[in-house]
Amino acid sequence: MLLSLFIHFSTPSRCLPIKTCKRCCQYSTGRNVHKVDTPVLLKNALPLAFNRSGGHGGKQKYIRLNSSQKRCFSSECDEVCHHHEHGEVRVRFAPSPTGFLHLGGLRTALYNYIYAKKYGGSFILRMEDTDQSRLVPGAAESIEDMLEWAGRTDLTTHIYTDLHTDLHTDQSRLVPGAAESIEDMLEWAGIPPDESPRGGGQYGPYLQSQRLSLYSQAADSLVQTGKAYHCFCSQQRLELLKRDALRSGQTPRYDNRCRHLRPDQVEEKLDQKVPHVIRFRLESGVEPFNDLVFGWNRHEVAQVEGDPVVMKADGFPTYHLANVVDDHLMKVSHVLRGSEWLISTSKHLLLYRALGWKPPVFGHLPLLLNRDGSKLSKRQGDIYIQSFQRSGALPEALLDITTHCGSGFNSNRVGRKMEELIAEFNPSKITTHSALLDLGKLAEFNKIHLQQRIDDAVQRDWLVRDLQGRIQEVYGTQVQDQDVLQPDYITRVLHLRKGHISSVSDLVSSEYSYLWVRPSFSDQQMAALSSEIQHIATLVIRLMEGLKGGEELTVDQLSVELKTLAKKTSNTKYRDVMKIIRLALSGLQQGPSVAEMMVSLGPSEITHRFNRVLQQLSRQH
């Protein structure tokens, strides 16, 4: 769908002087993206003619470049220019607290964070808790479905904007605690904001619901300069317009009726307290803008949309007004947001112009999709950061996998940590195609990062604390010996299992329960393996006494000792000796090697467990 929004750029013949231009060539063939060896950005090349509606279809409109415009700049230069032109880099992540942070949101936040850190700037968290209409689940789809049914798929791209014509704010969709939780998750993920609702900052408040007077000031000034107007149309009238449009396969749009009200009519209705919204007067003649990712873009909004609501009847702003006012007042230099906002950007630029403000640089990030190209549904619970956290995913593994599948880096490799992500980030390498996320690979990413963390003393402490919590949560009172919660015991276990486990949560699974809980087994289970259990138990206890000297056990040393031990039995095979030890230590018939289990548990715990075997046997007699 988004492909249809791209402005097609060049003719093959005219493309020649700039054929190494990444963007030019990408757009020139739509779906077929040419890879080029040295990507450079097209700069100062102003499009002279545009695909008017931005709609797709066979016809391609070309831009002509005059000779002075045929200049290519290296991506690095372009980047630096952007940086210098706009002074201090200030970027923001502005989620709506209608739900918890999900993987797509985390990725947007991450790119903003990396951008800020790369250029010594600030990363701002702002909660957009005023305009909920943009997130009505299923609303966009249902209109889209109807248009598809009507055979007008070319109109579906304007759906987002139409959702803003809602008269009423529905604050009921705000999820209590979601704002707090989003900030918690960013901190957990290692991308803490420099300014935020909780942490404050110079340009606060950072909750839109606490900035309402700023939006109404802006809306009033637009009305005073004639750039916005009061609209008194009833919801019923708007519904009717929408229904009529859909029935005839047209884009639902407001017909701008209230633009033409005389001042005295407006006064009268205001005096009568007729409910009203404020609409922004869309002008034609939109200026093109150079998106950091999508290149030159322009969307002649006035031709396809009715005048958008900027202030709703309840005094809450819509997204369009609020984000422009906030980005301006918070001195945001670069807006890096999801590509679903690309078509709205021209409208936002019109607002900047109407308010007399200098707009920020825009960069629209391609969508994050499932590997099969389907949408990462927010209703699919397992993409929430909390559920990854619960399942033992490491934040750095999540960050690594979301950047790995996407773009923005010179090369791809698994195992990058934050400093490396920042160092290797190159915004000119962000491509326009959607990033396909293969969550099936998360375990592999996690295993690599887990190993790195276990090898790092400071990072390891974090893991130890995490695991302590998980052990208590899963086993609780079953943990008879509190020594298993000691950091040195847990650290030993982590070292032994690294490279084998993909997540710390593996260690609290039943397979590893022996580490934390003393096992139970029946006399019959033991008797079935050997008739000399008592002898074997005594041999193991004696072996442990000999090893209690204080030095750490090693797997190699134990393997040798166990072979020797097995030879001291009279009618039990080595294999069965191992089975007995495994059963006594874990209550299981499978698992890691016996020597490894013994190293994890250590001599005193092994002795304790075999003493229990002896007690169990003596009770029998």
Ligand SMILES: [Zn+2]
């Ligand atoms: Zn109206």
